[in-house]
Amino acid sequence: MDTYMEKPCFFIQDSAIILYAYNFDSIINYRNKVDENILNNNINAFVVICNSQYTDLHMSSDQKAELYMWMKAFPIPSIIVFDNNCHGDLLELAMMFDIRLGGKNLTIKFPEEASSIVFNYDQQCSLLMGNNSDFLQQDSLLNRALNSEEAYSLHFVNQIIDFDDAENEASSYIKKILGNKDNDHIKAIIKCFNHYKHLGLSADRDLLLEEEARQFCNLIVRSYMNTRVNYED
C-alpha cells in the first residue's frame, strides 16, 4: 500500500499521461491539464491507474455524466489500469475508457439493475464486448461477478497485467499498439471509433461507416501528399 500511495498523482511518461486515481476529484481536477496536453500534441495516450483497495471513488450522477461526455469524445486512446474489486462507481468509470488492463486480482461485479447507470448499460456492454458475444446474446451481465480471466475472455479487459508494475505494463502496451504513429494518425483512428461510441452499434449502418470513410480519405490523401513532397524534394 505504501508504495502505491506514494506515487505522484499526475505525470507524463513516454508521451502518455499517467494519472493515479485515489479519488474521483483527482481525475476531474486534472481535466484541463489533460486537455491542454492533448491540444498541444504532447501526449498520445491517457492512462488512469486505480487500485480499488486504496481508492475512494464516489461520484454524483452529474459528475458521472460530465465525465462520460468527456470520455466519449476523447481524442486519444484512454486506458484504465485497475485491480481488486471493481463495482459501482469504479465499474462505471472503467466502462467509460477505450481500453481496460486488469490486474490478476481483479473482480468485476456488475450491478443488479441497469437503471442506476448514467449511460445506456446494454449499449455500452455491446460496444465494449462486441454485440456478437455469445454471452451477451444469451444472458445479461447484470448481477454477475467476473474474475480477471473471465473478464478477459469476454473482451471486457484487453490484457491481464502485473498491477505492481502498472506503469511499465501500461507503457509497454501503449508502445505495442501505437508504435511510432504520429498524433494526427492516432487521432484520426480514434475519431472513427468515437463515432461508434457516439452513435451506438444499433445505429444505421451507413451512418456508422461515414467516419471510417472520412478518416480513411483524409489519411490517405495526407500520406500521398507527404510522399509526393518527399519525392519532389
Next chain:
Amino acid sequence: MKIELNKVYFEEKDGIGYVVINDPPANKMTNLFLTELSELVNQHISKSGVKGIIITGAGRHFSSGVEVDRLKELVSNQAAIDANGDILTHPAGHKQDRDSFNFFYNHSIPVISAVNGFCVGAGLELALCSHIRICGNGSTLGLPESTFGFIPALSGTLRCVELCGLGKALEIVLSGEMFTAAEAMNAGIVDNIVSKKETLLYCEGLMKFILQSETEYSKKKAKEYVKSFNEIYKNY
C-alpha cells in the same frame, strides 16, 4: 452456371454460390479485382437465386489485400480536399468497393468465408463482411493498414467492434499486427479452425446444415450453427 472474370469468378453449384478471388498466389485485391467484384455483385450475384454464398480464394491464400501505393494514388486523385485538408468529395471507387463488401454483410442468406493462408487488410475486411468465418490452421490474419499510414475502410473497423468489442478492435486496428487463426478465434473474429485441407469441405457441410435447418436463417446465430454442426461434422 459460372461467370468468370479476370480476377474473380462466381459459380453456382447445388444452390450455393461460390465467389472465388482468382489471382493466385497472393490473390491481391487490385483495382481490376475490385471493379470486377462490384460488377459481379450488381449484375449477377444479386440477381441469382442461390440460397447461400461461400467466399474463398483460389490456391493457398484467401487474399493479401489491396496494393497500397496504387490505392493511395487512386484515392488521392479521385478525392477533392479543401484548404484545411478535409475531404469535400469522396472517391467514387471507394464507395463502390464498400457497397460490394457490404452487400455480403447485408444479405439475408448465409454467407460463409473459407479462409486459408493470408487473409490480410481488405482481404480480412471482405471475410469480416461474411456472417461466418472458418479458418484453415496456419492462416495469418490482420488489418495492417495503420502501419501504412491509413485505416481499414471497407467496414473493417466497425465489424471488428461488433465482433470483438471496442478495446480489442482498437488494439487490432491501431497496432496493425498480424495474428494467428487461434488468436483470431479468441478475439471472436473467426468462428472455427479446421485442417487447411478441409476448409472448403467444412464450409460446404456447414452451409448445407444451415440450409436444411427448419428455422429461419439469422446471421446473429452464427456461433450456434457452428456449434451444432461441429457435433455432427465428424460423421458428415
